[in-house]
Amino acid sequence: MEEIVVLAEHRDGELRDITFEMLTIANQLGKENDMAVTALFLGHEASDLSNRLKGACDTILLMEDPELAHYNADHYLMAIETVIKSRNPIVTVIGHTAMGMDLAPVMAARLSLPLVTDCVAVNVVDKKLDVLRQIYGGKINAQLTMKPSDQYLITLRPGSFDAEVEQGKSADTQTVPAPSWTDLKGRQFLGYIEAELKDVDIAAADILVSIGRGIGKPENISLVQDFADSIGATLSCSRPVADEEWLPKSRQVGTSGKTVRPKIYIAFGISGAYQHQAGMKNADTIIAVNTDPRAPIFTIAHYGIVEDMFKVLPLLTEKFAK
């Protein structure tokens, strides 16, 4: 039987959501194409953690070694190479996360595997792989058909599949010995650094007024601040605004910033890249103001205003001043 291998992702003793999302789509593909789903778990003293995947795959491959305690490309690459060379899975699935983005392209080059990154949908038709990607900042959909191959490697965009993976399987765990670490490049993991919470905690706010690159220049922020003050909202932002240091990093919403769930999220001049959406799409009510009717933010907003934010802001502030 053909096999799909999913590389389980975990950090600091916690499974990452992407692991379940990958298993959701792998099980679906497995069912449609009669393929077995294997979760590859690399870690150190990790059998308890790997056992949590039992209900969601057919086999757990567990490789334990002190060097695998934290993600390190050098060791992960060797470990995965061993597994793929011995099992020859038709599809290997990795998350398009900080870990998977670091790993998959190198693995593909090393093992001569065709790779497509950042897929939001995947299909296997007659052993041929079809994937959907979003390109040009989410403004264009690209449906790719891959050339026929015995093996494929894909990375999946976080949040594209259900993290509530269907249970009901009961996987066997097979332990695989770690290879001897010979081909290392000298990369050493030193530790994690968590950003300190200075400034305000945007995740605690009921109403967030959020600005993106459309704000244009820092001098314009006071206009938004006036509006935010008029409704008692907290100011947050997309990444470029934090990158430019127009607002502190602690105000950034998104995958590399904070995940927020306010009652109201009002986005001004934010295009709605998926890394931003991932941090705010669960807000109760989302209102987006953007001059571009095709901005991806409108696909997840509840209400949209296709207008220049600088025309909208003063008027809106006035409405609440009354």
Next chain:
Amino acid sequence: MNIVVCVRQVPEVTDAELEINKEGTEILKEDLEMDINEWDNYAVEEAVRIKEEHGGKVTVVTLGDEDCEDVLRTSLAMGADEAILINEEGFELSDAAGIAKGIYRAIRDLSFDLLFTGVQCSDNGWAQVGLILAELLGLPYASLVVGIEINEGTMIVRRELESNTEEKLQIPMPAILTIQTGINSPRYVSIMGIQKVRKIEIRETDSEELGLSEEEIGVKGSHVASQKLSLPPVGEGAEILEGSLDEICEKTAQIVLDKGVI
């Protein structure tokens, strides 16, 4: 400290109205404004800063057509010393692996301590080229880099992970890093600045000189057989508020008030 930086010219898309040809195979790029890929702008800035502190030179490389000279000039104006243009339209339908192969051939004989690429390009967003280069060159690497501290022969780098978390690594040099936005504040380049570097000669090469056959590049050398492009439908999702500006603002205010959180 010699540093090579890969830079890519990309269309400016956030404000643009994108169009696709009838067959759905191509994005019409004639009317789009081109600029340096955002991530590469940070990469050039970082390289120039390291050079200013430690000495050495910065070489920028791009693969594209002759119009891509512009990104090289921008990079030179930021402080890069040398530029290489792989002037080859044959890469038009290459995937990331094909592009990496082209860049690899053009830089493999250069002597460098660091090679930077951006984390990803804003058009195709593969986030692959720098990492494939690492494997082709057999060098240590780190992606998503937001901080670099150089010591004798090694460096401490900070990689960005999810949720405001970073990872600290030690890596020997030479090495390859993919640079994340926000690592620095890129300097502004004026038209005057670009004027000043117009005499710097750009080294040009092409696939023939790099010993790459037609089979190895473009669609033939790609893992992708075909692609079908489409514009996501407008109007799916948000209820777009209509009316005069005043009416729209009135409706918005009402929506906010109805939630009862003010």
